[in-house]
Amino acid sequence: MTGAHGPGTSAATPDPARRGTSRRRFLGGAAIGAAGLAAGAAAGVGLASAEAAPPVTAGQLAAQREAQTVPFYGTRQAGITTPQQERLMFAALDVTSTDVQDVQRLLGRWAALAARFTAGRPVSDSPGNPDAPPFDTGEAMDSGPYSLTITVGFGASLFDDRFGLADRRPAALAPLGTIPGDAVMKPAITGGDLCIQACADDPQVVFHAIRNMVRAARGTAVLRWSQLGFGRASATGAGQTTPRNLFGFRDGTNNIHADDTGGLDQHVWVSGSDQRWMDDGSYLVARKIRMEIESWDTDDLADQQRIFGRRKDTGAPLTGGTEFTPIDFHRTGADGVPVIDPHSHVRLASPEANGGVRLLRRGYNYTDGQDPDTGKLAAGLFFLSYQRDPHAQFKVLQTRLGKSDLMNEYIAHIGGGVWACPPGVRQAGDWFGRSLFD
Incomplete structure (x- = not known):
């Protein structure tokens, strides 16, 4: 499929009409709590007084959530600073073709599909041939977009000698080298020429997006590994509450938020790099971090809090205050021992x-699920981070954490990778990373 300005098809304008009634809308509506109802009622106050405004039902709030869209076209890819959604599916792929034009056409198809999926549309509006497989797999047929974002990245292995891109590999994609804690990384769930990160507030929507984009890659690329994620473990949007990880602690209290434009420009968005095609992009580091849940659950609360450096109930630092109170790393107790352990996670990070x-x-x-070899829960954190330079940021942090973080007794980095996420797709006919091939 080739558009007028490059490989890909242009996405149709989103249809404002609501399609069939979603089963998940009713199921989701039942899960909306009183706080959500109150927020929705407040949001519904317009010119009329609060007393005159009709009550907003759980079903209406669920329908609004289902219909929520995140713009796909733009200078920068969505899914980086977008307020973090509740569900993830991540996929890494290896390119099997040796023709660079196949890669370009694939990135064009992906851009066209992403534009449709993020607007709540299927692969095609055509009825298709009943004697052939349908264009769309259909599992999200009666669903809205649920704030779906699709973010695409290029791994260092894409810049080998297959496609003539070796001299266009950014310095930031050079191998990170040996980092403490990497010894148990599994090759089968590490790396990949390409990656797709799909985030939304519905699990079936993210699965549908990845499934159909992998399907569209057949003949050009194959799935290397994938991961489903639930219950966001970070807050990226202004006003989002800090979520808890599977150890039960609030995680990422001091994360950069979308409204911190100065912080984003300094730490996240690429500009003036050695490869100008990456300007307005960012580098993604993913790590699959297994948590030793059963061992953690036998540790006493005081030690768990010492390991993190925060209270488990409120997220406040052990030096006092509330969750967002600045931490006094120099404070000592009556015995002269630092209140925040020098090897605590919060201190080292x-x-x-x-x-x-x-x-x-x-x-x-x-x-x-369950690890068949140990019988333990196979669970943990799928860590995703964005930065201007993985060597100057992720490697620096992980080297310090990997050497002496008290949490290392309970975690292991078992997979992941590094990808260059190029600028956004600006308009219909454009495609992911087009300037890389110019």
Whole structure:
């Protein structure tokens, strides 16, 4: 499928008409709590007084959530600073073709599909041939977009000698080298020429997006590995509450938020790099971090809080205050011992301990059921972070954490990778990373 300005098809204008009634709308409506109802009622106050405004029902709030869209076209890719959604599916693929034009056509198809999916539309509006497989797999047929975002990245392996791109590989994609804690990384769930990150507030919507984009890659690329995530483990949007990880602690309290434009420009968005095609892009580091749930559950509360450096109930630092109170790393107790352990997670990960280095975190909890070898829960954190330079940011932080973080007794990095996420798709006919091939 080739558009007028490059490979791909242009996406149709989103249809404002609501399509069939969604079963998930009613199921989701039942899960809306009183706080959500109150917020929705407040949002519904317009010219009329609050007393005159009709009550907003759980079903109406669920319908609004289902219909919510995030613009796809833009200077920068969505899914980086977008307020973090509740569900994730991540996929890494390897390119099997040796023709660079096949890669370009694939990126064009993906851009066209992403534009449709993020608007709540199927692969095609054509009825198709009843004697052939349908264009769309159909599992999201009666669903809205649920704030779906689709973010695409290029791995270092894409810049080998297959496609003539070796001299266009950014320095930031050079191998990170040996980092403490990487010894158990599994090759089968590490790396990939391409990656797709799909985030939304509905699990079937993210699955549908990845499934159909992988399907569209047949003949050009194959799935290398994938991961489902639930229950966001970070907050990226202004006003989002800090979520809890599977150890039960609030995680990412000091994350960069979307309204911190200065922080984003300094730490997240690429500009003036050695490869100008990456300007307005960002580098994604993903890590699948297994948590030793059963061992953690036997540890006493005081030690758990010492490991994190925060209270488990409120998220407040052990030096006092509320969750967002600045941490006094120099404070000592009556015995002269630092209140915040020097090897606590919050201390080692702090900008103060790392020359001001910060990341935009966008992680998710995950579970893969039961580990057949150990009988334990196969669960943990699927860590996603965005930054200007993985060497100057992620590697610096992870080297410090990997050496002496008290949490290392309970976690292991078992997979992941690094990808260059190029600028956004600006308009219909444009495609992911087009300037890389110019």
